[in-house]
Amino acid sequence: MAGHNDNFINRERMLRDFTDIISIDSPSLKERKMAAALRAKLESEGFAVYEDGAGEITGGECGNLIAVLPASDGLNSTECGRDACVSEGGGERGDGAGGGCGALPVVALLAHMDTVGPCENKRWTVEGDIIRSDGNTILGGDDAAGIVATLEIARRVKEDNIRHGGILIIYTIAEEIGLDGAKNLDHALIRSALGGDAAKAYKSVGKDNSNATESDGDDGAVANGDSGAVGGGFPQFCFVFDSGGPPGSVVNRAPSHTDIIITVKGAAAHAGIAPEKGINAIATLSDAIAHMPLGRIDEETTANIGIIRGGDARNVVCESATAEGEARSQNKQSLITQVAAMKSCVADACERRGATFEFKEITSYNAFSLTDNDLVIKLLTAAAKNRGSVLKLVPTGGGSDANILNAMGIPAANLPIGMYEVHSTREYTNLRETSETVELVVEAFRLLASQFS
Numbered sequence: 505m506a507g508h509n510d511n512f513i514n515r516e517r518m519l520r521d522f523t524d525i526i527s528i529d530s531p532s533l534k535e536r537k538m539a540a541a542l543r544a545k546l547e548s549e550g551f552a553v554y555e556d557g558a559g560e561i562t563g564g565e566c567g568n569l570i571a572v573l574p575a576s577d578g579l580n581s582t583e584c585g586r587d588a589c590v591s592e593g594g595g596e597r598g599d600g601a602g603g604g605c606g607a608l609p610v611v612a613l614l615a616h617m618d619t620v621g622p623c624e625n626k627r628w629t630v631e632g633d634i635i636r637s638d639g640n641t642i643l644g645g646d647d648a649a650g651i652v653a654t655l656e657i658a659r660r661v662k663e664d665n666i667r668h669g670g671i672l673i674i675y676t677i678a679e680e681i682g683l684d685g686a687k688n689l690d691h692a693l694i695r696s697a698l699g700g701d702a703a704k705a706y707k708s709v710g711k712d713n714s715n716a717t718e719s720d721g722d723d724g725a726v727a728n729g730d731s732g733a734v735g736g737g738f739p740q741f742c743f744v745f746d747s748g749g750p751p752g753s754v755v756n757r758a759p760s761h762t763d764i765i766i767t768v769k770g771a772a773a774h775a776g777i778a779p780e781k782g783i784n785a786i787a788t789l790s791d792a793i794a795h796m797p798l799g800r801i802d803e804e805t806t807a808n809i810g811i812i813r814g815g816d817a818r819n820v821v822c823e824s825a826t827a828e829g830e831a832r833s834q835n836k837q838s839l840i841t842q843v844a845a846m847k848s849c850v851a852d853a854c855e856r857r858g859a860t861f862e863f864k865e866i867t868s869y870n871a872f873s874l875t876d877n878d879l880v881i882k883l884l885t886a887a888a889k890n891r892g893s894v895l896k897l898v899p900t901g902g903g904s905d906a907n908i909l910n911a912m913g914i915p916a917a918n919l920p921i922g923m924y925e926v927h928s929t930r931e932y933t934n935l936r937e938t939s940e941t942v943e944l945v946v947e948a949f950r951l952l953a954s955q956f957s
C-alpha cells in the first residue's frame with residue numbers, strides 16, 4: 505500500500521548496507537564472507553555476536569549468527585523467571601502491576617545470509633529507490649533487504665530512544681536449500697547469549713544488584729543447564745524479514761511440507777527377445793502417478809511430482825525408476841491423508857504389475873498459523889493503524905525460517921520487504937518499501953515500550 509506516510513528515512517545508510525551485502529557472493533553453505541561482514545556491522549551497533557555449530561552439521565562454511573543487544577535499561581524478562589512479562593504481567597498494560605518485573609520481552613529479528621544462484625560477481629543498477637540486477641545473476645535482495653531491515657530497525661530503536669528489551673538478531677545459513685540453518689539453530693546458545701546479555705546489561709548500567717543476578721538461579725523456574733548465568737529466556741516473538749512484495753501485509757499462515765521419494769523396482773529383461781520376463785519400473789511408476797491426486801487438492805492442500813528418473817537403455821525393460829515430489833497442507837491431518845493417498849497409488853500399481861517399491865516421506869517443516877490473539881500480530885496491526893494503514897494477514901503456500909521458529913515455540917511473522925522476481929535474474933528490490941517495513945516495526949517497538957511505561 506503506497507500513499508500513506510512514506511518519507512524515506514536514512515535512504516543513504518540503507519542503500520550502503522544493501523550494496524555492501526549484495527557485493528558479497530553468498531551461496532548456500534558458503535556464507536563465511538557474508539557472516540564476517542555482518543558480524544562487523546552488528547558489533548559496530550553494540551551487539552554481542554555468537555556463531556552456532558549449524559555449519560558443521562550441514563556441511564557449511566559457517567554457522568548461524570546469533571547477536572544480542574542488551575535491554576535499554578538493563579532489565580531482562582528472564583530476571584523474574586518468566587520468559588515473558590508482557591503477557592503475564594497483566595493484560596493490555598503489562599506495567600508490572602500484575603506481578604511481572606516490568607522488563608520488556610526479548611524480541612527477535614531474523615533474515616537469512618544465503619542466496620540462490622547464479623550469484624557470482626553480481627552487478628546492479630540503482631534507479632531512484634529500485635536496485636536491479638543487470639540480468640546476468642540474481643540480485644540477492646532475497647534476503648539482503650531483510651538483513652538491511654534488521655540493522656536499520658536496531659539503529660532506529662536506539663536513535664529514537666525507544667525503551668526495549670533484549671534484541672536478538674538471527675542471521676541463518678542455508679535457508680534456500682531447505683531451511684537447514686534454522687533447523688539446526690542452537691537453542692541453548694540463544695538462551696545463554698540472552699543470559700549473558702542480562703548479566704552484561706546489569707554491569708553496563710552500573711546497577712548494584714549483581715548479587716540479585718547471581719542468586720537468581722535459585723528459583724530454577726526456567727533454569728538452563730547450558731548456561732550457568734541467569735535463568736533461561738527466549739524471545740517472546742520474532743519478526744522474520746523474508747517475504748516478497750510491498751509492505752502492508754504479514755504472512756501469518758504457512759503450510760506443513762513433506763518431501764516424497766518413490767523408488768519402484770521391477771525386473772530387467774531384453775526388450776526385443778524376452779519382454780514378457782520383464783517388469784517395467786517406468787510403466788509401473790507412470791501407472792501409479794497417473795492415479796495420484798495431484799495439484800491443488802483442496803483449499804489448504806497441494807501435491808506435486810516434480811522429478812522422474814529411470815532406465816539405462818532403450819532395449820532393456822526398465823528395472824528401477826524413481827520419482828520425487830512433495831505435499832503441503834495448512835492442515836496436518838489433510839497432509840497425512842494426502843501422503844497416504846499417494847502411497848496407496850504406488851502400492852496398487854506395484855501390485856497390478858508385480859513390482860515392489862520404497863516410499864520415503866521426509867517432513868520438511870510444520871505449518872503455523874498466527875491470529876489476532878498473538879502479540880506479534882496485535883502489535884503489527886496497531887502499528888499499521890498508527891501509520892494510517894490496515895494490516896492484511898495473508899497465508900502463503902511456501903515455507904520459510906518462520907515455520908521453524910514457530911515450531912520452536914517462538915511466534916514468528918514473516919514481513920514483506922519490497923523484494924521482487926526473486927530467484928530470477930530479473931530480481932529487483934524497492935528499498936523505499938523495505939524502509940516502510942522498517943518504520944512499521946519501529947512503531948511496533950514503540951507500542952511495546954508504551955505498554956510498560
Ligand SMILES: [Zn+2]
Pocket residue numbers: 616646647679746
Ligand atoms: Zn529468502
